[in-house]
Amino acid sequence: MLLMASLTAFQRLKRKVFANPEDTMVSGAKVALDDPYVERIRRAHYNDIENILLFISIGFLYSxxxxxxxxxxxxxxxxxxxxxxxxxxxxxxxxxxxxxxxCWMTGYTITIFMAIWCIKSNLAP
Incomplete structure (x- = not known):
């Protein structure tokens, strides 16, 4: 997830597209929230946050x-x-x-398996 933040920043610098006016100090930079390359990385980062944090939580309980x-x-x-x-x-x-x-389904299936295992383990006598 840390790599994704750096990758977003790199892509913003490379494409000279920023989210805030104060960040446009680079020559030729502009404010834009719809650059397809930057937004793709942001969506991937958001997907990581949704899935990895849940996995860590369920993984802790599973352990x-x-x-x-x-x-x-x-x-x-x-x-x-x-x-x-x-x-x-x-x-x-x-x-x-x-x-x-x-790739997503593999991780999601593992998270669901561990969640079910946790529930089953706590219901067993």
Whole structure:
């Protein structure tokens, strides 16, 4: 997620498109909120915030259920790889769908699995 903020700033500088008038100190810069390249990165960043923060929260609760370490580690690894690939195919090497959707669905499925596991673990006698 930190990389996304830097990537947004880089794209704004490269395209000389900023959100606030005081940021237009660069020669030829303008205020615009509709640059397709900047907005694509912002959408990817927002998607990361929506999904990664939820995963971290559910992952913490999941770890409290004392799952098998090999399963937990692999779920965390697969989620991380899927989110990394999602960011890459969304912002850097834009690939047609369903590449991005598959990456997103992988992470989302893992988060749902861990949430269900948490609920099931707390309902069991």
């Amino acid at each position: 409290l259920t004392k799952p098998k370490p090999v399963i937990a580690v692999n779920l965390f690894r697969i989620f991380t790889i899927a989110r990394f690939l999602h960011t890459v195919v969304y912002t850097i090497v834009i690939i047609r769908q369903p590449a991005r959707a598959l």
